Amino acid sequence: MIQTDVKTPLDPRTRLSAAPGFERATAQSPTQKAVQSPLVYAALVSAVYLFRKQIFSPGGLLFAAGVYVARSAKTQKLAGTLQQASRGLVQEQATFTIAKPADELYAKWLDIATAPSYQESIHSVTVTGEDTSHWVMDLPGGQTLEWDAEWTAKEPGKRLAWRSIGDTPVPSAGQVSFEPAVSGRGTVVRVNQEFLLPGGKLAAALGGLVSRTPGGFVKENLRHFKQLAETGEIPTTRGQSHGTRSAGARVQQAFTGDREQQPTVPQTGGIAHEGVAQ
């Protein structure tokens, strides 16, 4: 059978929708509904649009907001899209071909305590039991997010699956599959992850303006995994010399420029950054 749908669903048993409390977590409060009014959404969309175009004039913003509101049919439609988007469940997939054998890559991923060396913003992962681990993630502003996770599937050389357990603000589940490439060279590595985000897809998209979207994180983390597996390091320019950056350049950088983020430098026996001079 030829499979044309490249989206690989998660194993039904590991789906978040199968987890207890899913309905409650995705239900909408009256405040959420109010925030999603066409007017608020139109303003947001205009602001996002104009920021990306780097037009900062307040007049421009008002004009664009006015245009959006005036075209109410369109705003209604967008509001409808928004209601769907804010249901909270964000599903992402990323695929890379890595020039290493499946068994080796499987073993690397299974050694989950090394995840901070290739997953951005993950501060530490502590193995707490045969199938469980404790995760600490750095959030902007010095906050941290902690949760526990468990393996839900371990199929050597083929697939690993996991989900968060216990009470956590952002329930998540995921899997990584390893499949020999058709060319016979390397392994197709596919990661599927789903997150129950408080603000859903809208929050995810807005987050993407200043940092990465969840999809961006899933993709870049897998890219780092590939780079580390293939070359032993993750390319970086952070900390290199440069001339005077203007204030305008920093604004530009925030909105259209680099998104380079480095995974956490491992505390002991570093993989990515062994012997790095700081």
Add this chain to the structure above:
Amino acid sequence: MGKEKLEVQDVADPKILNPGDAIIKITRTAICGSDLHLYDGYIPTMQPGDILGHEFMGIVEEVGPAVKKLKRGDRVVVPFTIACGSCAFCSDQLYSACDNTNPNAALAEKMYGYSGASLYGYSHIYGGYAGGQAQYARVPFADVGPLKIENDIPDEKLLFLTDIFPTGYMGAENANIKEGDTVAVWGAGPVGIFAAASAFMFGAKRVISIDRFPERLALAAKVGAETLDYSKFDTLSTLRELTGGNGPDATIDAVGLEAHGSGLGGVYDKTQQVLKLSFDRPTALREAIMAVRKGGTVSVPGVYGGLLDKFPFGAAFGKGITMKMGQTHMQRYLQPLLKRIEDGQLDPSFIISHRIGMEEIPDAFRVFRDKEFGCTKVVIDPWAEGGRTGDLVPKGSPQGTTKNLSPLAS
């Protein structure tokens, strides 16, 4: 620091940031024609404070813990593309398609749909690495890129292994040249001249170089090319005449996105570019496609950055041509071309017109872009006393009013 704004600044020395890095003390560096695309603002994602320069060589100052092939004191030529040496593309010697060296791969994918190898000092979509128009540079993946030099050939004869000699050479290789072929090369700048010289190495019988600057055409003639001044002759009909009505077997666009078109078409392209309707002025590429014989090959070592307008794809399809292009797979050519220099087959330093110091770089960009004083290639000694050699402006010319003072015109 902005379009046409360059400054020489003192910044911190580069540091080892990754285990495979090396720090190079630069002994010679150069300005490349492709740097002019940055200078003129045609390559997106440059930022104030970026350090330019991707043609440099020098002495290894320090190596990271994972570097095995280099040690302090080694003399090296650094290729302008940064490749990891381990991914599937590097294994196929497609080094400029490397998967693993761009820290801003996501940004490149957003703009171009893919991410290839990083380049030194060539915008943030190409990695944002600090470049080599400096006294020191950080060289990542130091076991893969740098070519160790174990002879006493002077820097100037080896420096162009960093980019333009291999780029011209790959331009000729991509042209599928067979023994006895006629090849036309648009642009007699450094890449065009090396492409012309290399075309003969691949067996071309005739090479026709197209430009309008007499000093450049003179250099092309030096490597054995016939020359065509497009400001005096119509390129397409002249090429047709010169090739018995058929057109050249292969054409090479060694100009890229800032072609100086003539007539209304040229004005149209320039207008579009200024209005940001189009990034590139593809005059040379259009002509290369229109001129090539049926079933011939168009090779494009010239740099393009965005979308092309009025691209004669119908002619390309109708004639059944082959097109090959791309950033040079540098690491593939370093050893073989070093051998050719060692064997005395070519001394690439003949294209140098100006030797300057660091302080003269901002002026040199303008002089090079405007082709003043017969400028064909600028080489920089980053350690020149006082940062100046005084070689940029000919003796007797008033400083700062360099326009139209070309010695050839006077």
